[in-house]
Amino acid sequence: MTRNTKLDRFAAGAALVIAVGTMPQIAAAEVTLKVADTFPPGHYIVETGTTYWMDRVTELTDGEVKFQYFGAGQLGSLRDMFSMVQTGVVDIGYVPPAYNGGTMPLAGVHTLPGLFSQSVVGTPAFFETVTSDPILQNDFLANGMRPVWGVMTSTYNLFTRDQDVSGIDDIKGLKLKTIAGNMAESVKALGGAPVDIPSPETYQAIRTGTVDGTIFPTTSIYSYKLDEVIDTAVLGLDVFVYWAPYAIREEVWQDLSPEHQQAIQQASQEAMQRVAEETDRSAAELEDKMRDSGIEVIVLDEAQREKVKSATAPVFDAWVSGLQERGLPAGEVLEMFRANIEKHQTQ
Structure with a gap:
């Protein structure tokens, strides 16, 4: 598959969300946009995606759109x-x-366990889903913002410290750093005790024994320096995938010229492809790197993976029914996402 063909994957979804605003624009004007995130210095999403995206937008607009970037939580916490x-x-x-499950409930569909395993599949599939109604209107526009670009991380696996872990049965009773919602429910289904802690606080929580370990993306272990505080990795758990998106305030988007919007759209497509490819490449290499770091790596066999799927299956029904009781079309969103995943798996 050529790079251009891969980029075409993102075009359909990107065109939906980065649609040209309805307000007429007179002429392109210079603008500086303030961007913030909480990724630590050196994180691969920033190095491969965010920095590239900002530079590319500036290039495509001949310097008319510039950015002020504040990373590593300089302006505020993740919450x-x-x-x-x-x-x-x-x-x-x-x-x-x-x-942000309380204000972006339908977008939480991507946190259901085991829907896909590759970022190059999940990233375009979810971007198409999240930039279409009902998610676009309910979770983003209703909150005064719209997604610009985002990437699916590698699947989340189990990483522990000072615990006797050899398979999924040993999860029972472990206090594990999670994210509230479907990840926490999946951990409960496997017998663990979820503790909701933001990713930047994971290192300290493991080091001090606040938790026994974490459910974390394999590709972020080193950027968060967790290799310094874990001694065991259990791969193949795949109970969660995390979407890392940047959103623009809708008022700001509408004030941009059509030319600037188009440049952001193009750079977003390219950035998503770059980061998705890097995510999958890095995940494939990290098993050996962890072993070389002295971390014991356990890879679940097919029988263990099936046990995980069976144990976490009720999480799907609970998520759908819980949102539908609130009048939200969760079943429709899940089927839309599954259809988009299937489409991109065959491309």
Whole structure:
């Protein structure tokens, strides 16, 4: 598959969300957009995606669109990002639905366990889903923002410290750093005790024994320096995948010229493809790197993986029924996402 063909995957979804605003624009004008996230320095999403995206937009607009970037939580915590975009503290912010389930409930469909295993499949599939109604209107536009670009991380696996772990049965009773919602429910289904802790606080929580370990994306172990505090990795659990999106305040988007919107759209397509490819490449290499770091790596066999799927199956029904009781079309969203996954798996 050629790079151009891969980029075409993203075009359909991107065109839906980065649609040209309805307000007429007179002429392109220079603008500086303030961008914020909480990724630590050196994180692969920033190095491969965010920095590239900002530079590419500036290039495509001949310097008319520039950025002020505030990373590593300089302007606020992960839980602050949503309100910072809404209130205009920043123009573009890192607003993952996994940490904003109360205001972005339908987008939480991506946190259901085991839907896909590759970022190059999940990233375009979910971008098409999240940039279409009902998610676009309910979770983003209703909150005064729209997604610009986002990437699916590698699947989440189990990483522990000072625990006797050899398979999924040993999860029972472990206190594990999770994210509230479907990940926490999946951990409960496997017998663990979920503890809701933001990712930047994971290192300290493991080091001090606040938790016994974490459910975490394999590709982020080193950027968060967790290799310094874990001694065992259990791969193949695949109970969660995390969507890392940047959203722009809708008022800011509507004030941009059509030319600037188009440049952002193109750069977003390219950035998503770059990061998705890097995610899958890195995940494939990290098993050996962890072993070389002295971490014991356990890979679940097919029988153990089937036990995980069976144990976590009720999480799907609970998520759908819980939102439908609130009048939200969760079943429709799940089927839409599954259809988009199937489409991109065959491309």
